[in-house]
Amino acid sequence: MKYSDEVHKLGLRILELMSEALGLNPTHLLEMGCAEGLSILGLYYPSCPQPELTLGLNSHNDNTFITILLQNQIGGLQVFNENRWIDVPPTPGALVVNIGEFLTLITNDKFASASHRVLANKDGPRVSVASFFRIPTTQYSKVYEPIKECLSEDNPPKYRGTTMREYMDRFMENGLNGVSPLLHFRM
Numbered sequence: 001m002k003y004s005d006e007v008h009k010l011g012l013r014i015l016e017l018m019s020e021a022l023g024l025n026p027t028h029l030l031e032m033g034c035a036e037g038l039s040i041l042g043l044y045y046p047s048c049p050q051p052e053l054t055l056g057l058n059s060h061n062d063n064t065f066i067t068i069l070l071q072n073q074i075g076g077l078q079v080f081n082e083n084r085w086i087d088v089p090p091t092p093g094a095l096v097v098n099i100g101e102f103l104t105l106i107t108n109d110k111f112a113s114a115s116h117r118v119l120a121n122k123d124g125p126r127v128s129v130a131s132f133f134r135i136p137t138t139q140y141s142k143v144y145e146p147i148k149e150c151l152s153e154d155n156p157p158k159y160r161g162t163t164m165r166e167y168m169d170r171f172m173e174n175g176l177n178g179v180s181p182l183l184h185f186r187m
């Protein structure tokens with residue numbers, strides 16, 4: 001309970017700062033509901049005798065606005081940048097913040113979500129706690145589209161509006177195979 005309260009407060013603060021970074025009122029992203037659905041997932045990756053033959057978690061982009069991640073000392077998280085996988089080594093006391101695909105959609109790519117994955121390891125177990133700021137199930141029919149203030153004549157909308165329900169339908173077609181459902185909504 002204590003962790004979820006604190007991570008929720010942190011998420012509110014980060015979303016306020018992101019609103020300001022976009023030149024918006026600090027409460028803009030909060031008013032859009034970006035902190036209304038917090039789900040927290042504990043992940044346990046057992047040690048693996050032949051880690052080179054598999055992955056801990058396949059490459060994917062989160063279906064969130066932001067994700068705040070706590071990882072133990074084992075490592076294995078990687079992010080895809082400039083055509084290569086880069087290690088995100090655990091730093092004591094630090095959290096990782098990932099941008100999810102719904103923040104990419106509503107900011108018209110100003111905040112780009114990155115593919116990430118987790119390598120298997122034999123030093124295990126790896127434990128992580130992912131706090132997903134996502135659309136609550138009660139809001140799966142709400143349409144999200146690029147924020148008007150993020151658009152201009154030189155920067156027209158790159159995505160059409162969509163709902164979490166439609167996004168999940170696309171996701172179910174592909175599973176965790178690294179194909180981003182967001183591409184379906186790109187204009």
Ligand SMILES: O=C(O)CCC(=O)C(=O)O
Binds near residue numbers: 130
């Ligand atoms: O375990 C990790 O570090 C990553 C977890 C993750 O990316 C996810 O649950 O979406």
Ligand SMILES: [Fe+2]
Binds near residue numbers: 061
């Ligand atoms: Fe993830």
